[in-house]
Each structure stands twice: as structure tokens, then as C-alpha cells.
Amino acid sequence: MRFENSGSPENPATKNATAVEVCDLSHRYRVGDRTVTAIDGVNLLVDDGEFVAVVGPSGCGKTTLLRAVAGLLTPSSGRVRVLGKTSRSARQDRALGLVTQDPGLLPWLNVAANVQLTLDITGRGADADKRVSELLERVGIGQFAAYVPGQLSGGMRQRVALARALAHRPRLLLMDEPFGALDELSREEMRLELLRVWEDERTSVVFVTHSIREAVLLADRVVVMNGRPGRVTAEVTIDLERPRSALLEDKPHYQELVSRVRNLLFAEPVPSNASGQVALGD
Ligand SMILES: Nc1ncnc2c1ncn2[C@@H]1O[C@H](COP(=O)(O)OP(=O)(O)O)[C@@H](O)[C@H]1O
Ligand SMILES: [Mg+2]
Structure with missing residues (x-):
């Protein structure tokens, strides 16, 4: 689904810019005298007005990716553009909104x-x-x-x-497992609330979650990350009609999409050190 961005001032330079452009992004953290490669060669494009969900197991670099897009960390290599600018400059222009678990x-x-x-x-x-x-x-x-x-x-x-x-x-809303700390009922309510708000505000969204059902319910497109270091391994277009409601979860096509994403997530071999972290979805 694509929307005209109606809320911001007319600015031909940025109006229809791609919301997020991540090219060949890698990031290594220094831990004592060694380095941990969190993400390696990640590519991601988010259109203006698009709602993209990123799913992947714990530790595959979802937060690292989102922080790089938010301009909160400087990646080791690769390129990030947000609304046609560097992420730092987009942040300074107050073009970003960020919601985390806390x-x-x-x-x-x-x-x-x-x-x-x-x-x-x-x-x-x-x-x-x-x-x-x-x-x-x-x-x-x-x-x-x-x-x-x-x-x-x-x-x-x-x-x-x-x-x-x-x-x-903000023209871009970045959400990192925003409902992760909530009980299941509040979480369901918040998903529907977010859908309603998004229909009104028409902001571009990158929504990180480890819940497959949540990703499919909310997004126009689900991007699957996997591995350590994390990479984007697949993506699925979510061609469910909008506006969406909780009733969607009973529809066979919704369930098919959930299965498709789940199969893609588990298609990758699970590294031996990740046991116990593969309980995805809810
Ligand atoms: N500040 C940090 N210092 C060192 N290692 C980190 C730091 N943040 C994340 N990592 C490591 O980077 C990898 C990816 O982490 P993260 O981006 O938090 O993944 P996710 O959000 O998918 O769980 C993990 O191996 C994690 O231990
Ligand atoms: Mg995280």
C-alpha cells in the first residue's frame, strides 16, 4: 500500500523520497579485546508511507539495524539514508519517532x-x-x-x-518490539490501536518484532532476518486488505501468510549457540 505524504510541507527534494535506504550495512561491536559482528551486508528499502515489519530470532541484529537507521549508532560499514538524508540529519530535523520496549x-x-x-x-x-x-x-x-x-x-x-x-x-516511525513487555491482551489492543493511528497519520513505519502474527497483521511487507551475524534472508508482501482488524486472524489467507513467514524463518539452519532462542511467534 502506498500513500501520498500529506502531513509534511511541500518540499520537492524530500516529499517522495524513499523513507529508508539501507545498503550493504554491517556493524561490529567491540567487546573487550574481541569484536562481535551483529549484522553483515544488510539491505533494506522502505517506501514513503509503507509499513514494514522486521522479524527474526533474538540476537540476529534487529535492534542494531534499527539503531543505525535512527542515527543512534554509526555502522562499521555500509550506507543508511533516511528520507533522502543521513539518519543523523533526519533525526536533527525531528523527522523520526522512536518507540522501544521501555x-x-x-x-x-x-x-x-x-x-x-x-x-x-x-x-x-x-x-x-x-x-x-x-x-x-x-x-x-x-x-x-x-x-x-x-x-x-x-x-x-x-x-x-x-x-x-x-x-x-514524524515522517518515519521506528518501533523496536514496542509491545514486547505487555501482557497478551494489552498487546492485542495496542496492535489494533497502532493500526488505527497509522491509518490516520500515514507515517512510514519500521516495526521490529519477534511475533510473526503481529508482523503479518500490521505490515505491508515482512522482512525476515536470520543468522549470526544477521542478514535479510527473505521478504513477504502482505496483500491483506485495509483497514485491518482482529477478525483477520480467522481468515485462511492471513494464516497462510503467517505459515509462509514462519517457514522462511526456520528455513535457515539454527546456529548451535542459539538454542532456546527459537521460540518465535505467539
Ligand atoms: N552494545 C553491544 N555491545 C556488544 N554486543 C552487542 C551490543 N548490542 C548488541 N550486541 C550483540 O550484537 C548481536 C545482535 O544484537 P541485537 O541487535 O540486539 O539483536 P536483536 O535485536 O535481534 O535481538 C548480538 O550478538 C548481541 O549480543
Ligand atoms: Mg532487539
Whole structure:
């Protein structure tokens, strides 16, 4: 599915740029006197407005890839372009939103202030109050604006984190197992909430998960990573109609796509040191 990017100012240089372009990306971490190669030769293209899910077993380099796209680490080699710029410059332009497993809210600020903070920093404060209350409604916590994070459940905190990441209308949303710490019911609710928000905001998304079902429910395309060091080994176009709902999970085609992704994930030989980390999906 492709969308016109309607939210950003008209800028012919960037308007229809590819959201993410990763070419031959490798990254090695230094651990004491040795190095660990986390990813090796990863390629990934994400179109403007596209929702791409990245699935793969623990340790295959999903977080490393996402951090490189977010400009939070400098890769050992290869090239990353985000919205036609370096990822660092896209980050400086506030074109990125990031949600991780840890909501990372400031405990002394209430919900509205936590979300507002992003807007204050970017100096887009004029309509800030309206934008914040709209977003809190949209992620289903409108009535909790005055609560502090300690008074919220894990699912509610993650809703605040999502609202905060969207507040400055990023053109690219990067999500690293954002629902990984939630119980199954909250997780299902959040998936549907994210779908609804995405239909409205039409942001490009890279969504990292180890849940095959989640990836197929949400994405336009599922990218499969595997191995140590991690590589992209396959991808599957998810040709399910939108808008999507939980009812989709009963449809034979959804189940076929889930099986296809699962088979691709397990097509790779599992390295001996990865035993116990192959429990994928839910
Ligand atoms: N900061 C770090 N220092 C050293 N090694 C790391 C660091 N972060 C990740 N790694 C290693 O890089 C590999 C990929 O990790 P990661 O990107 O977190 O994978 P995933 O998100 O798929 O679980 C793993 O072997 C992990 O141990
Ligand atoms: Mg990770």
C-alpha cells in the first residue's frame, strides 16, 4: 500500500523520497579485546508511507539495524539514508519517532506533559495543547492526561510513548518490539490501536518484532532476518486488505501468510549457540 505524504510541507527534494535506504550495512561491536559482528551486508528499502515489519530470532541484529537507521549508532560499514538524508540529519530535523520496549517516560511529569515535551523541544508549541489532547484520545488514554506514569499500567504507559513519538508528526516511525513487555491482551489492543493511528497519520513505519502474527497483521511487507551475524534472508508482501482488524486472524489467507513467514524463518539452519532462542511467534 502506498500513500501520498500529506502531513509534511511541500518540499520537492524530500516529499517522495524513499523513507529508508539501507545498503550493504554491517556493524561490529567491540567487546573487550574481541569484536562481535551483529549484522553483515544488510539491505533494506522502505517506501514513503509503507509499513514494514522486521522479524527474526533474538540476537540476529534487529535492534542494531534499527539503531543505525535512527542515527543512534554509526555502522562499521555500509550506507543508511533516511528520507533522502543521513539518519543523523533526519533525526536533527525531528523527522523520526522512536518507540522501544521501555516507554522511558519522565516519572515526575504527567501524561500530557510527557507528550508535550517533544513539542516544546521542537518549538512547535502553538497548537501543542490541541495536538496532545487529540493524540491522547486517539491512543485511548484521553481521560488520563493528568496522571503520572507511576499511576498507569504497562499498556497505558506504552500508549503514552506512542503518542509522544507521534506528537511532532514524524515522517518515519521506528518501533523496536514496542509491545514486547505487555501482557497478551494489552498487546492485542495496542496492535489494533497502532493500526488505527497509522491509518490516520500515514507515517512510514519500521516495526521490529519477534511475533510473526503481529508482523503479518500490521505490515505491508515482512522482512525476515536470520543468522549470526544477521542478514535479510527473505521478504513477504502482505496483500491483506485495509483497514485491518482482529477478525483477520480467522481468515485462511492471513494464516497462510503467517505459515509462509514462519517457514522462511526456520528455513535457515539454527546456529548451535542459539538454542532456546527459537521460540518465535505467539
Ligand atoms: N552494545 C553491544 N555491545 C556488544 N554486543 C552487542 C551490543 N548490542 C548488541 N550486541 C550483540 O550484537 C548481536 C545482535 O544484537 P541485537 O541487535 O540486539 O539483536 P536483536 O535485536 O535481534 O535481538 C548480538 O550478538 C548481541 O549480543
Ligand atoms: Mg532487539
